[in-house]
Amino acid sequence: MFDAVPAWPVVGSFAGGAGAVLLAWAxxxxxxxxxxxxxxxxxxxxxxxxxxxxxGLLVADPALRALLETATWLGxxxxxxxxxxxxxxxxxxxxxxxxxxxATIVGFGLLSTLLLxxxxxxxxxxTDFGRDPVFGVETVSYALGPWAxxxxxxxxxxxxxxxxxxxxxxxxxxxxxxxxxxxxxxxPIPPGFALVAxxxxxxxxxxxQLAPIMFVPHVLxxxxxxxxxxxxxxNPTTSRAAERTAIDDLRDPIVxxxxxxxxxxxxxxxxxxxxxxxxTARDRPLAxxxxxxxxxxxxxxxxxxxxxxxxxADPGSDESVSRETVEIDAADGAGRRTYAVSVSRLTDPNETxxxxxxxxSDVTERERRRQQLEVLNRxxxxxxxxxxxVVHGYGEILRDRLDDPELVRMxxxxxxxxxxxxxxGEKAGTVERLLAETDPEPTDVRELVDSIVSDARERDDAAxxxxxxxxxxxxxxxxxxxxxxxxxxDALRAVVENTVENAVDHHDGEGVEREDGGTxxxxxxxxxxxxxxxxxxxxxxxxxxxxxxDDGPGIPDHEVEAVESGRETALEHGSGLGxxxxxxxxxxxxxxxxxxxxxxxGTRVTVSVPVVAAE
Numbered sequence: 385m386f387d388a389v390p391a392w393p394v395v396g397s398f399a400g401g402a403g404a405v406l407l408a409w410a411x412x413x414x415x416x417x418x419x420x421x422x423x424x425x426x427x428x429x430x431x432x433x434x435x436x437x438x439x440g441l442l443v444a445d446p447a448l449r450a451l452l453e454t455a456t457w458l459g460x461x462x463x464x465x466x467x468x469x470x471x472x473x474x475x476x477x478x479x480x481x482x483x484x485x486x487a488t489i490v491g492f493g494l495l496s497t498l499l500l501x502x503x504x505x506x507x508x509x510x511t512d513f514g515r516d517p518v519f520g521v522e523t524v525s526y527a528l529g530p531w532a533x534x535x536x537x538x539x540x541x542x543x544x545x546x547x548x549x550x551x552x553x554x555x556x557x558x559x560x561x562x563x564x565x566x567x568x569x570x571x572p573i574p575p576g577f578a579l580v581a582x583x584x585x586x587x588x589x590x591x592x593q594l595a596p597i598m599f600v601p602h603v604l605x606x607x608x609x610x611x612x613x614x615x616x617x618x619n620p621t622t623s624r625a626a627e628r629t630a631i632d633d634l635r636d637p638i639v640x641x642x643x644x645x646x647x648x649x650x651x652x653x654x655x656x657x658x659x660x661x662x663x664t665a666r667d668r669p670l671a672x673x674x675x676x677x678x679x680x681x682x683x684x685x686x687x688x689x690x691x692x693x694x695x696x697a698d699p700g701s702d703e704s705v706s707r708e709t710v711e712i713d714a715a716d717g718a719g720r721r722t723y724a725v726s727v728s729r730l731t732d733p734n735e736t737x738x739x740x741x742x743x744x745s746d747v748t749e750r751e752r753r754r755q756q757l758e759v760l761n762r763x764x765x766x767x768x769x770x771x772x773x774v775v776h777g778y779g780e781i782l783r784d785r786l787d788d789p790e791l792v793r794m795x796x797x798x799x800x801x802x803x804x805x806x807x808x809g810e811k812a813g814t815v816e817r818l819l820a821e822t823d824p825e826p827t828d829v830r831e832l833v834d835s836i837v838s839d840a841r842e843r844d845d846a847a848x849x850x851x852x853x854x855x856x857x858x859x860x861x862x863x864x865x866x867x868x869x870x871x872x873x874d875a876l877r878a879v880v881e882n883t884v885e886n887a888v889d890h891h892d893g894e895g896v897e898r899e900d901g902g903t904x905x906x907x908x909x910x911x912x913x914x915x916x917x918x919x920x921x922x923x924x925x926x927x928x929x930x931x932x933x934d935d936g937p938g939i940p941d942h943e944v945e946a947v948e949s950g951r952e953t954a955l956e957h958g959s960g961l962g963x964x965x966x967x968x969x970x971x972x973x974x975x976x977x978x979x980x981x982x983x984x985x986g987t988r989v990t991v992s993v994p995v996v997a998a999e
Contacts, residue, residue: 391441391519391520391521392519393438393441393519393521393592393594393597394438394441394442394521396438396596396597396600397434397435397437397438397441397596397597398434398435398438399597399600400430400434400575400596400597400598400599400600400602400603401430401431401433401434401435401438401596401599403599403600403603403604403607404427404428404430404431404434404599404603405427405431406603407427407603407606407607408424408427408428408431410607411423411424412424418473418474418476418478419470419471419473419474422466422467422469422470422473422474423466423470423474425462425466425469425470426463426466426467426470428462428466429458429459429461429462429463429466430459430463430599430602431459432455432456432458432459432462433456433458433459433460433463433595433596433599434459434596434599436452436453436455436456436458436459437452437456437459437593437596438596439452440452440453440456440522440524441521441522441523442521442522443522444515444522446513446514446515449515449522449524450513453510453513453524454500454501454503456593457500457509457532457535458497458500460535460536460539460579461493461496461497461500461535461539462493462497463539463543464538464539464540464541464542464543464546465489465490465492465493465542467542467543467546467572468486468489468542468543468545468546469481469486470546471545471546471547471549471550472486472546472549474550475549475550475552477549489542492538496531496535499531503529507529508529508530508531508532509528509529509531509532509535510526510527510528510529510532511526511527511529512525512526512527513526514526516591518589518591518592519589519592521592523589523591523592524591525590525591528583532583533583536579536580536583539576539579540576540579540580543572543576546572547569547572547573550566550568550569551569567605567606567608567609568605568606568609570605571601571602571603571605571606571609572602574598574599574601574602575595575596575598575599575602576595577598578593578594578595578597578598579593579595581594582594582595635653635746636653636743636744636745636746637650637651637653637654637656637657637658637723637743637744638650638651638653638654638741638742638743638744639651639654639670639674639741639742639744640730640739640740640741640742641670641730641739641740641741641742642739643737643739643740644669645669645670645671645740646667646668646669646670647665647666647667647668647669647670647673648666648667648739649662649666650662650665654744657712657721657723657744658673658674658712659673660673670742674710674712675710676708676710676725676727676742708724708725709722709723709724709725709747709751710722710723710725710744711723712744721746721748722746722747722748722751723744723745723746723747723748724744724745724747725742725743725744726742726743726744726745727740727741727742727743728740728741728743729741773802775798775801775802776799776802778798779795779796779798779799779802780799782795782798783795783796783799822872822874823872824870824871824872824973824996825870825871825872825873826868826869826870827868827869827870827871827873827876828867828868829867829868829869829876829909829928829930829993830853830867830909831867832873832876832877832880833851833853833880833907833909833930834851834853836877836880836881836884837849837851837884837907839881840884840885840888840905843888844888844889844903846902846903847888847891847902847903847904847905848897848898848902848903848904848905849884849888849905849906849907850904850905850906850907851906851907851908851909852906852907852908852909853908853909853910854908854909854910854911865911867911867928869928869993869994869995869996870996870997871973871974871993871996872972872973875968875969875970875972875973876969876973876975876993878965878966878968878969879965879966879969879970879973879975879977879991880930880991882962882963882965882966882969883930883932883966883989883991884905884907884932885962886939886962886963887905887932887933887934887936887987887989888903888905888934890936890937891903891904891905891934891935891936891937892936892937894937895934895935895936895985895986896935896984896985896986897935903934903936904934904935905932905933905934906932906933906934907930907931907932907933908930908931908932908933909928909929909930909931910928910929911926911927911928911929911995912926912927912928912929913925913926913927913995926994926995927992927993927994927995928992928993928995929990929991929992929993930990930991930992930993931988931989931990931991932988932989932991933982933986933987933988933989934982934986934987935982935985935986936985936986936987937985938981938985938986938987939963939979939987943963944963944979947963947964947966947967948967948979966991970991973993973994974993974994975991975992975993975994976990976991976992977989977990977991977992978990978992
């Protein structure tokens with residue numbers, strides 16, 4: 385019955401089966417990872433296919449040969465089903481595996497199995513089964529039934545679908561999964577073509593099925609993916625899960641639109657505020673659910689089509705789009721909320737424009753705080769300033785008319801306090817301006833500092849306010865310094881102005897630099913770091929450094945600590961709000977501010993401003 389030396393078809397079939405078993409053994413410890421269990425099922429079906437066919441080539445007994453042919457067809461039926469299950473789960477589509485469509489595919493496999501084992505009753509798989517030896521092995525010939533052809537066609541479709549999913553992963557996720565996906569996508573091609581050729585009786589020896597032998601290159605490609613490319617250590621499920629998490633788990637409502645402005649996808653947050661589920665909203669215009677204050681065509685989202693004639697009411701720059709807001713009566717019972725609208729282009733991996741992404745950021749609390757700040761600033765700037773002006777005027781009158789020295793001292797204190805309150809109102813106005821969003825522009829730092837120092841001298845002609853500017857820097861080869869940087873001039877002015885003002889206004893007249901102990905302040909300006917073309921920093925770290933020194937009483941440590949840590953504190957010292965203005969202004973221009981004691985008396989404040997190219 386058995387040949388002493390098996391012919392090459394038997395060796396090839398056993399090699400394909402053995403390779404499947406070895407690979408299954410190699411990945412057994414990775415069970416539970418996406419796709420591993422399904423791939424073990426693929427190997428089980430392949431091993432059944434190869435071993436059953438290889439053994440059948442050695443068996444001449446008709447009954448046993450027919451039983452082994454049945455086992456071969458079992459491998460054919462379930463290889464395609466298991467391979468598709470693997471591809472779905474490996475590429476992050478495990479929800480499809482649990483869906484009705486895949487259940488139908490499994491049902492087809494079960495029905496095919498039932499028809500296969502009962503083939504003798506109806507001949508759905510084959511008829512006229514008989515021996516037809518070739519190459520010294522027991523090949524058989526039979527007429528394929530309709531269900532056999534359907535099985536081969538279904539096997540081909542399932543494997544092709546799996547290959548498509550793997551190729552799509554290869555294209556979508558770039559080089560991250562390229563080697564393993566490419567190897568596994570190519571692996572089913574040799575046995576697949578061999579199976580189709582056998583079913584169609586193509587070739588000079590139609591009774592010999594070469595598919596089991598073609599599992600040898602299949603196994604080699606899979607082995608590369610598992611071992612060399614670390615297939616199950618990194619897989620696309622991670623990327624797809626990250627994409628879903630990035631959209632679905634965000635608290636901000638997100639809507640994906642097609643080019644025709646119809647809804648493609650809503651995340652749960654968008655479903656909640658719009659009061660519509662994703663399935664209902666899909667393929668319907670967004671305008672049915674939300675009236676956007678910004679446009680969606682290519683011109684309005686920054687695409688260049690050579691036409692600037694878009695609607696001016698729908699700005700095209702990212703800055704303009706991000707400032708638009710819309711009010712929505714949230715369907716989730718959260719009341720009327722304000723959302724900032726951001727519209728961006730959605731592109732595929734080839735940078736082709738395929739749609740839009742609309743993100744709604746809840747800025748209700750921010751808008752309320754903005755309104756509260758506006759009201760507070762209005763009170764400070766107008767009511768407080770006006771009332772302080774009245775008190776200041778009456779204080780001057782009382783001081784001039786009173787004869788009692790004690791009463792004159794009290795009137796002078798009233799006048800000074802009223803002036804301080806008026807100055808506080810002005811600083812509140814500065815805070816309001818800092819909160820507004822303005823564009824940076826080329827600013828001459830030296831000119832700005834010189835202007836502020838001159839103002840300080842005019843405001844207090846008894847104070848000594850020195851200005852020392854280094855016109856040449858060693859790092860620039862001794863050449864003339866370019867003092868231009870691109871910043872928000874209002875923010876930079878607020879930083880320098882309040883730093884100098886604090887030093888002048890809060891001096892106690894007991895200094896050590898002047899013989900009379902009067903107010904003394906020195907501002908020093910220099911440039912640090914290499915200079916590139918157009919005033920840009922060649923090494924990216926050039927800065928303008930302003931140092932303001934005084935010999936006054938110093939700033940209380942708790943106020944400096946409060947500003948540096950970001951904690952609120954009572955403005956026990958007159959410089960309190962000024963320090964906050966310096967901090968907020970510095971943040972707006974990317975500057976660093978450091979406070980230090982100056983010996984033997986006073987404070988040293990260092991402001992470091994980055995050099996940004998004017999162009």
